[in-house]
Amino acid sequence: MYVVLSCGRFGYEFVRGLDVDIKDILIIDETADNLSGLEKEGFRVLPIKTFSSDIINSHVKTGDQVFILGDDGRKNLELIKMTRELIPDVTIIVNATNKECEDKMNLIKGVVPIRISDSVRNALKIALEARITEKKATLLRKILQKAKGGTVAIFTHNDPDPDSIASALAFQAICESEGIRSKIYYGGEISHQENKELVRLLEIELNHIKNEDELSIALQNASKIVMIETALPSENNVLPMDIVPNIVLDHHSTNMDVNASDFADIRSDLGALSTALTTYLQKLDVKVDSKLATALLYALKVDTKSFTRNVSSTDLRIAAFLSPFADEELLKRIESPPMSSYTMDVIGKAIVNREIRDGVLFSSVGYVKERDALPQAAEFLLRESGVRVVGLCGIRGFNIHISARSNDKSLHLGEAVKRAFSEYGSAGGHPTSAGVQISLDRVKIKDKSDKELIANEVANMCRKIFFTGLGIDISTKTI
Template identity: 30%
Template sequence: MRYVLVCPDDFLFRLLRGAPTQGEPPLYIVEGRALRARIARRGGAAMAGSLEDPALYRRAFRNGRETALVAVPLARRERILEALRAAAPQAPLVVLKDDARALDPAVASATALPTAAIAERVIQPELERAALRARADRLRAHFAAAERLLIMMQDDPDPDAIASALALRAFLGRNKASAPIATFGGVTRPENRALVKILEIEVEEIKARAIDDYDMIAMVDVQPSFFEERFGTVDLVIDHHPEEGPVRAHFKDIRPAYGATSTIMTEYLRAAEVKITQKLATALLYGIKSDTLHLERGGTKADMEAFAFLYMLANHNALRRIERPELPNEALEVLALGISRRQLVQGVLFSHLGPIAHVDLIPQFADFFLQVEGVEWSVLSGIVGGELHISVRNVGYLRSAGEVVRAAFGDLGGAGGHRAMAKAVIRLKEWRADVGEASADAIQHGIMERFLRALKG
């Protein structure tokens, strides 16, 4: 179906002539034969007549249900809409307007499109992008002088940090030899390890004295004051954590309103028109996802926009593998045992797995059991190296898991967490001394008793 564009002069034609059309080109309805001829000469379909005459629209509309865009002066608007309505009562109308006066509902049921929306959605972002592009150029010029650049992340860097570091390297057009990605702390947490393994990202673990080997230092998702190690003035800090103490850097871009540094980096890459590879898009998407808990926590419009942009480019199979770690084959035996031992009491599913080889299976199965119908909490436990590990999950709108776990097991060992997930680690020696027997049944029973008491308390 073709669109009908109503405007006395050539404003809409100049605004929209370059826009891609789906199917049939639009029909311009204008006033004046000369203008009609000019549009036609430039390849547009046009019709001319008085915009206040319904007869013009009867010629223009084929079935009366074509959508029309109307851009006319305020003084004539009501009469023109009346004429349109008379000729095509069912046509959806969109009225472009720069005034505050509401559309008269008696004349036409139409959608108002304020010109301010165009400024906000098209012009404003373009102005911001131009400013960011200029800053991007200055940044690149600054780093061009460095033979070796160090990109620093926090200790045990999370996906947001790793993705941001990769993005900065791509932004500066460097490789892993001229700009290594480094941390003082190694990569240890399972989801961080999964990211670097599956996307084949090399993270270097360095000692503090190694920073002298580099000409320049950039930091992403972290600030100099977050380190125990001392830094002089660094070259660049890009971060979304609030500033704690003065940041000494040639360039800094710190945006605490943002949910992730990956979002800031995505904006730089887009402003500088750097090609974002599938691997980089996947890392950045995961960085935003994990720092904002799937955009639920602290995600802003900027995060959503970056997310939507990266979503089209990312490798979703790789992402699935990172987010859902593979199960080793023998894990199925443990799962079978967990299923057979499960006890569901007042919405809480308990299962004690006994001695197990992979400690990661406990939280993984705690996640899994949370999907069972009627389960609001899952409490999974197992024994690894003389310690009892307890992982707790809930569906998210209940009491804080961290609080309940501290109340239930805090007196026996390390216990804590946040709203939806928590864990406790108790030495079996402690358990025997304070609770009693450590057979599988006794442990399951003991955990149940303590947990349910803490949940009610």
């Protein structure tokens, strides 16, 4: 049996939500008026004047599940005590109306306090959010209708990451469902192996803007300009500074004013922009196919570090929505892309040449044919136990490249590398990954045709700067 002692404002909804046969629920309350509705719905009710030991004794038995759902926390506490004295080992779920009551109730064994008011507030919040998204989605549809006949130009940020690629893809799907042509543009390059694999496996069509001419053609042909995961023209995107985009969608907060002529939605409450785009897809009834779902889910995973960082309840809800549509096999292949045999060779060389001092690993591989091999090898080297920072140096064309990786939380690798190398070339990056590029002219070598000599000189120079820059003493020999 389920016995409800006192119902309160939200208790009625709570009772209706219980996933049990309603004939097994008995509701006893001092407010008789409220009970008639429940009685009509088939619940067993018992209106009383006031709670007493007699009433509890004759209606509650050991083994019953007791709910105390009144609005008055102190009264609920008294009811707990009264019930407990008569039936010591009954479990009681109780409405803790405030923190003070909750703390007191938590001290009593077998009592589970809940904050019904918080649940209601959350439900209201979700309902309100849904309403706002619906309004925004309708507005977006209206705006896009005006772009019919032309091509919507969707711009991601430079070196697009999975979140911007998936979000752009979702925006394209919205355009498509409205019967509008669109093209996705990006500047910089698609760098990580995983990102390349995402684009390749899902056959995503992205247009690379390589120069001013290509940009002006793209802009001339655009009926609407959309910015995805980037909010300010010219900042980390190919758009000119003086342009006002029609639509801006981002999830990074910015101190600057976001300027959009038609529509802007900056969702800094979300872990990934893909979450926001998925809610638009839902509201606009756009079909989410397996390709799109896979891209969006992968983006969500990357941006939230597999749901461990910056993740909101909305992100989780959207992930749950996407996962049945996503292609698990494809997702796996994107996450661990195959390594080329060339990269394997570079890794082999990097392992042989490595030197480790105080958890800092430096290695050098001389001339490389594929630049991507360096970051992949650097990442691999970081897996060695005890290693916290990796610097891997290679030469490509007329430039020296260093890929650096770190798992040391007390270090900002990008800053460290910048301090060490900025006087030689360009250097910098993120807390856990960084890069350096130095022109070969900076290395003083007599015989410029002797590649082996050049590689040795470069390795010696970079080794010294790297170790010293990270505060490692290189005067002593290592074994």
